[in-house]
Amino acid sequence: MNLFADIQTLVITSxxxxxxxxxxxxxxxxxxxxxxxxxxxxxxxxxxxxxxxLAKPAGAKPRDIAEALATHLAGDPRxxxxxxxxPGFLNxxxxxxxxxxxxxxxLADEGYGRSTMGQGARVNVEYxxxxxxxxxxxxxxxxxxxxxxxxxLLDYAGHxxxxxxxxxxxxxxxxxxxxSVYLRYLEAHGQEVAFEDGxxxxxxxxxxGEALKSEVGDAFVGKGEEVWLDAVRSFAxxxxxxxxxxxxxxxxxxxxxFFSEKSLYGTGRIEAAIEDLRGKxxxxxxxxxxxxxxxxxxxxxxEQTLFxxxxxxxxxxxxxxxxxxxxxxxxxxxxxHYDKVSRGFDQLIDVFGADHGGYVKRMKAAVAALSANTxxxxxxxxxxxxxxxxxxxxxxxxxxxxxxxLRDVVDEVGAGVTRFIMLTRKxxxxxxxxxxxxxxxxxxxxxxYVQYANARAHSVLRKAADMGVTPGVPAxxxxxxxxxxxxxxxxxxxxxxxxxxxxxxRIAFYLYDLASEFHALWNKGNDQPELRFVQESxxxxxxxxxxxxxxxxxxxxxxxxxxxxxxxxxxx
Numbered sequence: 001m002n003l004f005a006d007i008q009t010l011v012i013t014s015x016x017x018x019x020x021x022x023x024x025x026x027x028x029x030x031x032x033x034x035x036x037x038x039x040x041x042x043x044x045x046x047x048x049x050x051x052x053x054l055a056k057p058a059g060a061k062p063r064d065i066a067e068a069l070a071t072h073l074a075g076d077p078r079x080x081x082x083x084x085x086x087p088g089f090l091n092x093x094x095x096x097x098x099x100x101x102x103x104x105x106x107l108a109d110e111g112y113g114r115s116t117m118g119q120g121a122r123v124n125v126e127y128x129x130x131x132x133x134x135x136x137x138x139x140x141x142x143x144x145x146x147x148x149x150x151x152x153l154l155d156y157a158g159h160x161x162x163x164x165x166x167x168x169x170x171x172x173x174x175x176x177x178x179x180s181v182y183l184r185y186l187e188a189h190g191q192e193v194a195f196e197d198g199x200x201x202x203x204x205x206x207x208x209g210e211a212l213k214s215e216v217g218d219a220f221v222g223k224g225e226e227v228w229l230d231a232v233r234s235f236a237x238x239x240x241x242x243x244x245x246x247x248x249x250x251x252x253x254x255x256x257x258f259f260s261e262k263s264l265y266g267t268g269r270i271e272a273a274i275e276d277l278r279g280k281x282x283x284x285x286x287x288x289x290x291x292x293x294x295x296x297x298x299x300x301x302x303e304q305t306l307f308x309x310x311x312x313x314x315x316x317x318x319x320x321x322x323x324x325x326x327x328x329x330x331x332x333x334x335x336x337h338y339d340k341v342s343r344g345f346d347q348l349i350d351v352f353g354a355d356h357g358g359y360v361k362r363m364k365a366a367v368a369a370l371s372a373n374t375x376x377x378x379x380x381x382x383x384x385x386x387x388x389x390x391x392x393x394x395x396x397x398x399x400x401x402x403x404x405x406l407r408d409v410v411d412e413v414g415a416g417v418t419r420f421i422m423l424t425r426k427x428x429x430x431x432x433x434x435x436x437x438x439x440x441x442x443x444x445x446x447x448x449y450v451q452y453a454n455a456r457a458h459s460v461l462r463k464a465a466d467m468g469v470t471p472g473v474p475a476x477x478x479x480x481x482x483x484x485x486x487x488x489x490x491x492x493x494x495x496x497x498x499x500x501x502x503x504x505x506r507i508a509f510y511l512y513d514l515a516s517e518f519h520a521l522w523n524k525g526n527d528q529p530e531l532r533f534v535q536e537s538x539x540x541x542x543x544x545x546x547x548x549x550x551x552x553x554x555x556x557x558x559x560x561x562x563x564x565x566x567x568x569x570x571x572x
Contacts, residue, residue, distance in 0.1 A: 067084055106488060110558075111558075121347060126340075142382045269338075277369055286304065337370060354428075360379045474551075483517050
């Protein structure tokens with residue numbers, strides 16, 4: 001059940017009737033007619049903009065359309081009142097029975113809120129994709145949580161989702177990793193080593209060096225890179241990916257596909273992607289203008305092989321091959337997205353760190369060119385995370401040597417808390433993560449506040465069960481009860497909006513609002529015994545009243561499931 005969609009259908013049906021009776025001209029487009037919560041709940045339960053968006057094409061005054069529409073809507077038993085406001089907005093007050101029916105619908109379908117909006121469209125969500133040179137850090141944590149929650153949200157809204165991780169194992173950084181592991185390998189053999197600038201000195205490589213020693217003994221001791229570099233690179237990459245998989249598992253993140261950048265080299269796959277663009281006359285030899293800020297004497301113009309990305313909205317054309325004939329970093333990225341397009345996805349989503357903002361336009365241009373504008377690419381940037389404790393910058397143990405790891409954060413507060421807090425801000429807004437606040441049991445801690453609402457609902461259901469009472473026909477009369485039901489009605493609509501805009505943080509915000517309404521009703525019952533969910537001397541009344549907390553628990557559990565957070569039935 002989607003009550004907002006049902007009332008929107010009623011509005012459209014009424015508008016069709018007005019066309020049929022000549023009150024509106026034929027041929028009007030109702031696509032922009034919306035039904036949504038009013039900005040001020042005092043104005044009604046729902047509001048429609050129908051008269052405002054149709055006035056100009058209909059050649060009529062908005063209030064005239066609104067008044068005629070109000071007459072039609074008032075004839076439906078679900079509508080208690082339809083009132084025109086301002087220049088032509090129409091506010092609707094629904095009959096009280098609607099809200100009881102809504103709660104019944106939630107109880108009858110624990111999948112309440114799931115949508116078929118996506119119609120099975122195949123979506124690839126690529127996220128994390130960190131260099132395999134060390135454990136994941138707190139910045140990767142935010143990208144992992146955001147990408148995973150977005151994938152779950154799209155799945156919930158009816159899409160066929162593939163979660164993907166791009167292993168950046170084809171660049172020079174992997175050679176640096178191999179050299180760093182080799183130093184730890186020599187150290188495991190009792191040698192003193194020095195980590196020069198550009199190597200990775202983190203303690204996490206000590207175990208890798210020891211494992212390499214166990215694998216090859218002293219075969220690489222004293223040997224030149226030509227003997228050990230390839231083997232150590234593969235060994236180290238595999239070890240780091242094992243560590244990264246463990247980090248993701250600790251955060252509750254599952255990946256369907258791990259795609260290796262290295263698999264693109266020497267296999268003809270980069271060449272095939274570039275040839276596809278060449279066949280579309282998008283590859284040429286040319287010389288770029290100096291980058292902004294470069295003085296003429298600092299700039300050495302040289303001919304390069306370029307992708308004509310400006311044809312697809314980029315600021316400048318992009319090099320794909322260096323003057324020495326080697327590929328730029330952009331070339332394998334083009335090939336990787338060519339592979340995604342070739343796999344038949346209907347939409348691509350890339351989750352990048354904020355430092356990759358300059359890459360957005362070129363990647364959008366590449367995908368548009370490769371897919372002939374048939375496969376949209378949405379790039380979501382995740383901003384930085386600042387760590388605090390009691391409002392002060394927080395320095396944690398840095399096993400990685402230079403940064404705070406994902407595992408540090410999860411070990412401190414738990415995976416569920418980490419995930420929820422990471423989703424309390426929009427992805428492109430900076431996030432302050434205060435460890436003290438994350439563990440605080442108060443309204444100021446959103447994850448506690450939502451979990452506490454769910455635990456309260458379950459405590460009611462357990463107490464009723466002890467009385468032998470199960471949820472029955474909802475009994476909603478008090479404004480506080482109706483406010484909770486009205487918030488429940490927003491859930492299916494909210495899911496579709498969040499999925500359409502690729503904004504999983506909306507789920508966290510909604511859960512907090514729902515919990516607020518539920519806690520307010522609970523507190524009201526402390527002062528007014530007749531509003532308490534469990535009426536100990538009246539089993540029939542209890543049966544009707546506990547339908548609402550049961551419905552609240554169903555929706556909170558669904559929302560937390562999208563965010564990857566386990567709902568708690570008891571608070572410890």
